[in-house]
Amino acid sequence: MEVTPAAKQALMCFLISNLTFIVCFLTGVLGSSSELWALKYWGPALYFCLINFVLKYCYKGFIYEVSIRASGLGAAMAVGMYLVSFNNGWKVFGLYAVALTFFHFSEFVAVALSNPKTVTIDSFILNHSVQYTAAAVASWVEWAVEYYFFPDLKTHFWLSSLGVVMCIGGELLRKTAMFTAKHNFTHTVQFVKRPEHQLVTHGVYSLCRHPSYVGWFYWSIGTQIILLNPICVFVYALASWMFFRERVYAEEMTLLAFFGIQYDEYQKKVGTGLPFILGYVPENRRQNLKEDHWSY
Numbered sequence: 001m002e003v004t005p006a007a008k009q010a011l012m013c014f015l016i017s018n019l020t021f022i023v024c025f026l027t028g029v030l031g032s033s034s035e036l037w038a039l040k041y042w043g044p045a046l047y048f049c050l051i052n053f054v055l056k057y058c059y060k061g062f063i064y065e066v067s068i069r070a071s072g073l074g075a076a077m078a079v080g081m082y083l084v085s086f087n088n089g090w091k092v093f094g095l096y097a098v099a100l101t102f103f104h105f106s107e108f109v110a111v112a113l114s115n116p117k118t119v120t121i122d123s124f125i126l127n128h129s130v131q132y133t134a135a136a137v138a139s140w141v142e143w144a145v146e147y148y149f150f151p152d153l154k155t156h157f158w159l160s161s162l163g164v165v166m167c168i169g170g171e172l173l174r175k176t177a178m179f180t181a182k183h184n185f186t187h188t189v190q191f192v193k194r195p196e197h198q199l200v201t202h203g204v205y206s207l208c209r210h211p212s213y214v215g216w217f218y219w220s221i222g223t224q225i226i227l228l229n230p231i232c233v234f235v236y237a238l239a240s241w242m243f244f245r246e247r248v249y250a251e252e253m254t255l256l257a258f259f260g261i262q263y264d265e266y267q268k269k270v271g272t273g274l275p276f277i278l279g280y281v282p283e284n285r286r287q288n289l290k291e292d293h294w295s296y
Helices: 005-028 037-043 044-059 059-082 089-116 130-149 151-155 157-184 211-226 231-257 261-269
Strands: none
Touching: 005 044, 005 059, 005 089, 044 059, 059 089, 089 130, 089 151, 089 157, 089 211, 130 151, 130 231, 157 211, 211 231, 231 261
């Protein structure tokens, strides 16, 4: 597997930024001089400005856009790792920040490695949709309100650890699916069959028809278990289920059009992997589908 320039650049900037911020935080924590508070709290912001200046000077266009996003995600992960050292509600928010930043960074790298012809800035899926951003903000608001009024609610770390396990499992399943599908994987539903488009039924695709969606589904719920957000756990589960119900239905219509009897036979042998979601199969073809659904 060839490591593309985009993947190399993203990894380099992510690691440099992450390590720079970690050193800042550790210096502030472990140092004995009273002046080190400035390095601890202002140092990261100043270093990020310096990193951005260097990147802006050295790179242009696509590579710069990749670099600054990877650096930002690396810095955000370092902040999350620092918060994990706390012994209160900030600990679970730190775990969440690590899970979130790694997910978006790994999405870009996975596309850059498995299907480099399709890699774009949108492969970070940081701007996935207004709905996705609203859901993230809602989870932060719930965490903040509950931490302020019910701080003990955010200290059930054993339960938060279950969310971490769900996120790790979801990530592994999704990324395995991406590397298994290779050039057949895209972030958007394809309505035109490409010449190289093939039906993938081996590996994790022999276990479920949509392993990348299954991974994302359980990852999204896991993030809210990490945050110990009782309201958003329910809301995320419902919203994600509705999202993938529409998405799978639309995608399978195109797959049946692309592969015909081959996909029909595959449907009979393997389920979608998502709870109570049948997909576009004979017993489910009366499902109401929005033609302009935002998930396509």
